[in-house]
Amino acid sequence: xxxxxxxxxxxxxxxxxxxxxxxxxxxxxxxxxxxxxxxxxxxxxxxxxxxxxxxxxxxxxxxxxxxxxxxxxxxxxxxxxxxxxxxxxxxxxxxxxxxxxxxxxxxxxxxxxxxxxxxxxxxxxxxxxxxxxxxxxxxxxxxxxxxxxxxxxxxxxxxxxxxxxxxxxxxxxxxxxxxxxxxxxxxxxxxxxxxxxxxxxxxxxxxxxxxxxxxxxxxxxxxxxxxxxxxxxxxxxxxxxxxxxxxxxxxxxxxxxxxxxxxxxxxxxxxxxxxxxxxxxxxxxxx
Amino acid sequence: xxxxxxxxxxxxxxxxxxxxxxxxxxxxxxxxxxxxxxxxxxxxxxxxxxxxxxxxxxxxxxxxxxxxxxxxxxxxxxxxxxxxxxxxxxxxxxxxxxxxxxxxxxxxxxxxxxxxxxxxxxxxxxxxxxxxxxxxxxxxxxxxxxxxxxxxxxxxxxxxxxxxxxxxxxxxxxxxxxxxxxxxxxxxxxxxxxxxxxxxxxxxxxxxxxxxxxxxxxxxxxxxxxxxxxxxxxxxxxxxxxxxxxxxxxxxxxxxxxxxxxxxxxxxxxxxxxxxxxxxxxxxxxxxxxxxxxxxxxxxxxxxxxxxxxxxxx
Numbered sequence: 143x144x145x146x147x148x149x150x151x152x153x154x155x156x157x158x159x160x161x162x163x164x165x166x167x168x169x170x171x172x173x174x175x176x177x178x179x180x181x182x183x184x185x186x187x188x189x190x191x192x193x194x195x196x197x198x199x200x201x202x203x204x205x206x207x208x209x210x211x212x213x214x215x216x217x218x219x220x221x222x223x224x225x226x227x228x229x230x231x232x233x234x235x236x237x238x239x240x241x242x243x244x245x246x247x248x249x250x251x252x253x254x255x256x257x258x259x260x261x262x263x264x265x266x267x268x269x270x271x272x273x274x275x276x277x278x279x280x281x282x283x284x285x286x287x288x289x290x291x292x293x294x295x296x297x298x299x300x301x302x303x304x305x306x307x308x309x310x311x312x313x314x315x316x317x318x319x320x321x322x323x324x325x326x327x328x329x330x331x332x333x334x335x336x337x338x339x340x341x342x343x344x345x346x347x348x349x350x351x352x353x354x355x356x357x358x359x360x361x362x363x364x365x366x367x368x369x370x371x372x373x374x375x376x377x378x379x380x381x382x383x384x385x386x387x388x389x390x391x392x393x394x395x396x397x398x399x400x401x402x403x404x405x406x407x408x409x410x411x412x413x414x415x416x417x418x419x420x421x422x423x424x425x426x427x428x429x
Numbered sequence: 430x431x432x433x434x435x436x437x438x439x440x441x442x443x444x445x446x447x448x449x450x451x452x453x454x455x456x457x458x459x460x461x462x463x464x465x466x467x468x469x470x471x472x473x474x475x476x477x478x479x480x481x482x483x484x485x486x487x488x489x490x491x492x493x494x495x496x497x498x499x500x501x502x503x504x505x506x507x508x509x510x511x512x513x514x515x516x517x518x519x520x521x522x523x524x525x526x527x528x529x530x531x532x533x534x535x536x537x538x539x540x541x542x543x544x545x546x547x548x549x550x551x552x553x554x555x556x557x558x559x560x561x562x563x564x565x566x567x568x569x570x571x572x573x574x575x576x577x578x579x580x581x582x583x584x585x586x587x588x589x590x591x592x593x594x595x596x597x598x599x600x601x602x603x604x605x606x607x608x609x610x611x612x613x614x615x616x617x618x619x620x621x622x623x624x625x626x627x628x629x630x631x632x633x634x635x636x637x638x639x640x641x642x643x644x645x646x647x648x649x650x651x652x653x654x655x656x657x658x659x660x661x662x663x664x665x666x667x668x669x670x671x672x673x674x675x676x677x678x679x680x681x682x683x684x685x686x687x688x689x690x691x692x693x694x695x696x697x698x699x700x701x702x703x704x705x706x707x708x709x710x711x712x713x714x715x716x717x718x719x720x721x722x723x724x725x726x727x728x729x730x731x732x733x734x735x736x737x738x739x740x741x742x743x
Binding site for chain 1: 483533534535536538544545546548552553555556668672675676683709711712714715717718719720728729
């Protein structure tokens with residue numbers, strides 16, 4: 143019995159790190175420019191497909207294609223900003239919701255059109271199977287994904303705290319006016335936040351493609367979980383998102399273990415409602 | 430002004446005589462779906478378009494309407510018209526229970542909360558054995574009559590029932606648009622703090638808008654259950670239904686009486702066309718087209734296609 147619980151906690155922790163990485167990009171874009179990207183999960187889907195096709199067409203393992211995909215996703219993020227987000231930066235919140243909602247519809251439509259609704263899976267990857275650690279089975283691809291997610295989140299955090307561009311990003315997210323007066327070009331910072339935000343969800347997509355099915359709707363569930371994580375961590379807080387990702391991963395598996403797996407997603411979503419009603423600023427957010 | 434009344438008259442007259450011109454089942458079914466989605470779109474427009482509260486959870490009301498009718502009829506033999514009324518009561522209750530806490534939330538926080546609620550309702554129904562769980566409910570076949578809300582030899586009566594519902598929804602929306610409520614809803618959308626400082630009870634008026642939206646959607650749920658005679662969580666309480674409603678109002682015109690109507694007249698035929706004529710080759714093309722329209726409208730003109738038509742006329 144205890145073994146099952148320990149097994150559950152470990153798998154919750156592993157997937158929690160991936161949730162954290164998906165949410166870090168979302169919360170970063172929100173923090174810097176107050177825009178919630180409703181299409182965030184669909185960028186995840188896009189990078190999973192990139193990883194899948196590079197494997198199928200060129201035999202490139204996801205871990206080898208990772209750097210190239212990250213670069214491409216960074217570019218897609220920046221292009222998305224300049225084409226669709228920049229024109230509505232000063233529009234009412236409704237237009238902002240509708241633009242990213244439009245992106246969601248666009249990416250899903252594109253995936254359905256290009257790749258049909260089939261469930262696809264990379265058949266044979268570099269890391270596969272599982273190993274036994276003190277009675278607990280740990281899936282290798284899951285472990286690689288968790289480690290990769292921690293490294294990537296850590297890198298983003300280091301970038302924000304220790305580089306000039308990172309500190310400029312933080313400055314813009316704290317006070318746009320003051321940052322502008324200090325000579326920070328907020329337009330370029332917005333583009334950078336979209337680039338990093340989409341690149342980080344791209345990393346998550348590649349790592350997930352090692353053990354998760356790819357299909358046009360796959361982003362929906364991850365996007366919802368990312369909303370819960372971002373709300374719990376505090377909208378705009380990267381550290382908060384990282385902690386909240388782990389909590390959400392644990393809530394998901396523990397509620398599935400204690401009550402019923404078919405209800406686990408319901409508990410995760412209830413967590414969102416509980417947070418926004420009781421503590422809207424989340425764990426680490428600013429009021 | 431006079432010209433608009435004549436156009437309106439022509440529009441409704443053509444809806445009335447349409448089934449006599451097109452006698453095949455498919456064109457009739459097409460217009461039934463257009464009016465069904467038009468009615469739900471009008472409901473979505475009241476909360477999303479007029480009041481500016483984006484709801485991605487309206488499918489929950491559709492599901493409550495459909496399930497209330499189906500459960501009452503299949504388990505207790507209660508008349509579907511009564512089920513429709515009770516469905517409206519339950520949907521209104523859900524709207525109040527969800528809306529009361531959620532309407533404190535601003536913009537996207539509210540939109541995400543409605544997704545969460547819609548998904549939670551779907552999970553509950555998918556696991557609720559009494560309501561058929563994931564398999565759903567087959568509605569018992571009754572003798573065909575208006576009282577039983579069932580017709581098997583021809584779809585024609587369904588056509589006129591949904592035409593009456595659609596017309597009532599339009600009249601309701603017109604009444605809201607021209608009344609004090611319409612002005613308050615728009616004030617809440619444009620400037621909630623300003624509306625509050627003028628003494629408008631913002632939360633209560635949002636609730637009124639949400640209840641109206643819930644009732645219109647719930648009635649459509651009952652109609653759908655009696656029209657297809659088989660409901661399950663995936664065809665009634667799906668996030669995609671809420672997303673489709675949002676799409677059709679956005680392309681038609683947000684906060685305009687005829688926006689959702691125009692939206693439904695574009696959305697349903699285009700979706701059916703890609704499904705029937707392009708098959709799996711054209712899958713997703715309709716979504717790409719809607720997405721481009723939505724992004725273009727949101728970045729250039731937030732008024733929807735109806736707004737563009739209205740502007741080009743004046």
